[in-house]
Amino acid sequence: MEGYDLIGDVHGCGATLAALLERLGYRQRGGVYRHPRRRAIFLGDLIDRGPRIRLAVTIARRMVEEGEAHIVMGNHEYNALAYCQRAPHHLGREWLREHSPRHNRIIKETLDQYRDHPVEWEDTLAWFREIPLFLEFPAFRVVHACWDQGLIDALRRDYPDGRVDEAFLQQSVAPNTLAYRVFDRLTRGVHLPLPKGVKIHSGDGFTRHSFRAHFWAREPRTWGDVIFQPDNLPDALEGRELSTDEHARLPHYGLDQPPLFIGHYWCEGIPALPTANIACLDYSAVKFGRLVAYRWSGERRLDADRFVWVRVPRDEASRPRPWEIEFD
Template identity: 70%
Template sequence: MALQAGLDGYDLIGDVHGCGRTLVRLLEKLGYRDEDGVYRHPRRKVIFLGDLIDRGPNIRLAVSVAKRMVDAGEAQIVMGNHEYNALAYCLEAPSGHAREWLRDHNPRNNRIIARTLEQFHEYPLEWESYLAWFLTLPLCLELDGMRVVHACWDEPLVTRLLERYPDGRIDREFLVESTRHGSFAHRVMDRLTRGTQIPLPPGVEIRSGDGFTRRSFRTHFWCRNPGTYGDVVFQPDNLPHDLEDRPLSDAERERLSWYPETAPPLFIGHYWCRGVPALPRANIACLDYSAVKCGRLVAYRWDGEERLDADRFVWVRVTPESIAGFSDVTPRARGE
């Protein structure tokens, strides 16, 4: 597939989550240079996979670096579930709605967005302008023979979304609709930015060290004929008991999505992977390697190849020192 003229390729960058300084280090490692406040490369462009905000020590820096690049035409970005959550959290529900805010201000949701609101506390107008920007971010991108989405490329839903919004950018009406369970907008936002999950059997929970309790587990979309939970689980937490071997029911299989081996290369973030970056399949790369939990901020240097190559991952390791002053760096905060 031919790239745009004058372009050697795209550098796709996974979930930054407020690791602004780490992002700058990664961009410099990739050969981007700061020119008048915008990181530029003579022959390459960046694509961010979403989730710039929440959890990290330098959220303002992360958003500012990314937005300046996007505004200057040096980068593109898709919306992550954290940008989506922030939009819903900060927008009052229309009158007649059952709730006050589009996303409830309950302890769990408060905690997920807390660091972002803290760091923008003194900069309310800046935060407002970023929220307005978040609403303009496309949910998915397809360009030059490759695809980008934050969590899951579900072809039927993407097709229907693009019929309604040809550039993948939603609006306030869609955002409001998406907070109603069962609506088309809810299915789109949930699947594209959060992926698929399977509920755990009654009485079974996954308890993370940070106090979050989960009653479902995250699943991937690249096993053609999955038989058991273990065939599709894709998350850092192990399944409790012997659930790896538990057969999937027909109803559970119905909940899953499937991305064919023959489809264009796809880049996703979202899944808190650990360790050395690896490819789940030759046409799928996940670039979220838990940067904000002292993992790696990962990029993939794509030059137009149809089969991806694990040698094209580039990363910066995040050490406790590199996010000094930030206490929440242990592998705990595992919200969404």
């Protein structure tokens, strides 16, 4: 083993994922992408939004089940599980994740692409339930959105490998539970609310009342010190000072910690390292950005030259087209 290739949010860009794996030296044998000396690690969010969701899931799942890859759960896998899970009677609603117009829109492409394959979708949901919320190797760590050591330690007491059960999933929709805090922090990260009446109109068509904040600033003072998303803060709010309560909500991942790999944050442009020991690999592939991997080979100090990516052009004719993979 030379190392691991960590791959960011795919979001249904299945053909692009195949092209990236081929660029990384993986070759398909027996319906599985394999590398003679390396393994892949997927950072979650395989589904939703993209044109080849079933293909993306099948590529990743076959690699994981054959021992050629690992994976952590993203917020979109969690959302799908909760959306499709009926709620216990005491919650007073039909589904764990309500079928609101916003939630319907997020999962629409996934459900559309699995509509003619209901058995496959149920089997896919069963596989999602087996995906761990974090991975910790001897020399590096992997989580979809945020490594919060306190919550991970609490989770490990009952779920040492980060794989949770149906009871934990059901508890996760109640805000006062450990399950809610674990799923929210590890798969969605830290969100700081905007002032009353202030909204962000995102490029993906959603209106947001909070912004995504990162967790590695040593002594942040303002909102601008911690914002980590493509959308700018409105009304010159970057200079607003963090309150005591907001400071308390921000975990800190210091430079003395092992390398950490995350996705989730819709970065743009040329891949870069936010710190010497953290790599974010979500570069907005489904928004015609880049599907990005980091080739880790044992280094404790990460190196931006180890990013590898495939661009996702808007022109359908120029999109990457590896040989067709027939899974049906």
